[in-house]
Amino acid sequence: MIRLFDSLKSEVRPLALREPGQVSMYVCGPTVYGLPHMGHGRFTLVWDVLRRWLTFQGYEVDFVSNITDIDDKIINLAAAEQTTEAGIAQRYEQEWWNAMNKIGVAKPTHSPHATHYVAEMVTLIEGFIAEDIAYPLGDGVYFDTSRVADYGALAGQALDSLRAGARVEMVEEKRSPFDFALWKKAKPGEPSWPASFGEGRPGWHTECVVMSLGLLGDGFDLHCGGLDLKFPHHENERAQAIAAGHPFAQHWAHNGFVMVEGEKMSKSLGNFTSLTDLLERTDARAYRLLVLRSHYRSPIEVSPATIEDAERALERLDSLARRFELDQLAGDTFATATQPLPGELAGELAQRVTEFLDDDLNTPLAVAALFEALSQANGLADEGKTAEAQLLAEAINTLFGALGLALIGQGGEIDGESAAIVRLRDEARAAKNWAEADRLRDSLVNLGWIVEDSSSGTVIRH
RNA sequence: GGCGGCGUGGCCGAGCGGUUAGGCAGGGGCCUGCAAAGCCCCGUACUCCGGUUCGAAUCCGGACGCCGCCUCCA
Numbered sequence: 368m369i370r371l372f373d374s375l376k377s378e379v380r381p382l383a384l385r386e387p388g389q390v391s392m393y394v395c396g397p398t399v400y401g402l403p404h405m406g407h408g409r410f411t412l413v414w415d416v417l418r419r420w421l422t423f424q425g426y427e428v429d430f431v432s433n434i435t436d437i438d439d440k441i442i443n444l445a446a447a448e449q450t451t452e453a454g455i456a457q458r459y460e461q462e463w464w465n466a467m468n469k470i471g472v473a474k475p476t477h478s479p480h481a482t483h484y485v486a487e488m489v490t491l492i493e494g495f496i497a498e499d500i501a502y503p504l505g506d507g508v509y510f511d512t513s514r515v516a517d518y519g520a521l522a523g524q525a526l527d528s529l530r531a532g533a534r535v536e537m538v539e540e541k542r543s544p545f546d547f548a549l550w551k552k553a554k555p556g557e558p559s560w561p562a563s564f565g566e567g568r569p570g571w572h573t574e575c576v577v578m579s580l581g582l583l584g585d586g587f588d589l590h591c592g593g594l595d596l597k598f599p600h601h602e603n604e605r606a607q608a609i610a611a612g613h614p615f616a617q618h619w620a621h622n623g624f625v626m627v628e629g630e631k632m633s634k635s636l637g638n639f640t641s642l643t644d645l646l647e648r649t650d651a652r653a654y655r656l657l658v659l660r661s662h663y664r665s666p667i668e669v670s671p672a673t674i675e676d677a678e679r680a681l682e683r684l685d686s687l688a689r690r691f692e693l694d695q696l697a698g699d700t701f702a703t704a705t706q707p708l709p710g711e712l713a714g715e716l717a718q719r720v721t722e723f724l725d726d727d728l729n730t731p732l733a734v735a736a737l738f739e740a741l742s743q744a745n746g747l748a749d750e751g752k753t754a755e756a757q758l759l760a761e762a763i764n765t766l767f768g769a770l771g772l773a774l775i776g777q778g779g780e781i782d783g784e785s786a787a788i789v790r791l792r793d794e795a796r797a798a799k800n801w802a803e804a805d806r807l808r809d810s811l812v813n814l815g816w817i818v819e820d821s822s823s824g825t826v827i828r829h
Numbered sequence: 830g831g832c833g834g835c836g837u838g839g840c841c842g843a844g845c846g847g848u849u850a851g852g853c854a855g856g857g858g859c860c861u862g863c864a865a866a867g868c869c870c871c872g873u874a875c876u877c878c879g880g881u882u883c884g885a886a887u888c889c890g891g892a893c894g895c896c897g898c899c900u901c902c903a
Contacts, residue, residue: 676854
């Protein structure tokens with residue numbers, strides 16, 4: 368079984384499964400009030416890779432990731448654009464799925480929406496109020512953090528040391544500055560749901576508790592998300608589950624930030640790039656490769672230079688696919704290793720990659736091993752050991768496929784005009800008419816083709 | 830103020846006591862009509878100062894610098 372860093376215990380430990388062979392994981396999803404950005408891209412890629420790798424190893428993965436479709440930002444945007452909250456949410460949810468589709472992140476097994484779980488949230492909150500774990504104030508209902516003994520466990524701090532912080536706001540009459548809103552009472556014109564404690568809408572931290580426990584059940588295996596959700600969001604989810612008497616996530620995993628020139632990418636700094644924009648102008652696989660080449664807990668620097676670096680590395684992978692005529696893998700379906708990969712070298716490679724990935728999802732080492740194998744496969748082919756080389760190349764393809772990265776050997780559709788020029792060039796070359804051959808090569812290049820000679824003649828691709 | 834992380838060759842990015850990761854860029858060679866692709870070879874890096882050790886990028890102490898969380902945030 369894979370070993371993963373557990374943010375709660377601050378150690379790498381085996382992911383223990385509630386039921387053998389089945390993994391239940393919950394990933395905090397987006398609030399849909401804008402285009403997805405690179406940070407969203409990173410967390411979806413990281414957890415998609417984990418999911419794929421577990422699936423590849425034969426586990427059945429129940430992967431739940433929510434859509435937060437009601438919150439203050441959505442309300443504000445709807446007001447600003449004079450449209451409905453639902454309209455905003457639907458629009459950006461569509462953008463979200465478009466981007467996920469392009470970047471090759473598989474759909475979750477379930478993607479619950481907060482607005483579909485309001486009744487369950489209300490019930491939970493009623494229970495808290497009955498036990499005085501939650502208390503109503505003028506503008507909403509608050510959770511009393513002092514009622515959870517180890518509140519602050521995820522933050523790695525006790526409540527009183529958190530309290531020493533300079534940034535706590537004391538604006539409300541809360542019992543403690545860390546008490547958080549379970550429910551926000553509706554102001555005129557705001558969307559609301561009925562509740563015994565007053566019409567309103569749920570606070571953010573409650574939906575994930577209800578949806579994760581509702582869909583995955585008590586004591587589910589793994590809860591994931593961006594590092595910035597660790598505190599207070601995940602802390603507050605956990606507090607509610609504990610207060611409600613439900614065993615919660617048994618393992619917590621957090622991915623590192625996307626950095627721009629050394630600073631965290633964030634909306635307030637205005638240094639974010641939308642994922643949608645990136646996917647329009649680059650090969651979507653480049654970002655996956657960039658993410659794979661660093662460890663999921665490390666910050667990654669995203670810039671035009673690092674993206675371009677990944678795109679060039681991708682070319683080398685694709686040329687392997689061309690040379691060995693590899694099938695394109697890693698679409699919507701998941702690769703599964705039902706039997707050992709054929710070939711001695713392939714077996715060794717798979718073993719190394721498995722060792723690396725099972726050790727806290729060390730994708731950079733796995734990718735390094737795959738690149739080494741790539742050189743080896745090409746070298747074997749150059750030496751004429753074609754069968755060995757072929758098996759190794761296919762293993763590389765399979766393993767990249769397991770990580771969701773497709774190797775693409777096809778260079779695009781060739782139109783009639785280009786095909787005709789290719790024929791003429793081959794004739795010129797056969798006649799050793801080099802000047803004409805070069806002229807025809809230039810015209811192919813002008814049409815946007817990359818031109819290569821091979822034993823079977825001129826090969827072109829985009 | 831509390832808690833946590835990081836400083837690696839031109840760039841990105843692993844490493845967690847001894848083995849010059851890997852990628853991109855650059856240089857040289859093989860192959861090629863010339864190219865391209867591919868293969869081979871080359872760059873000996875680890876913020877600084879002490880210490881531990883036969884041996885430290887890796888452990889300990891200190892300094893400096895940077896970043897994150899403690900507020901909405903993936």
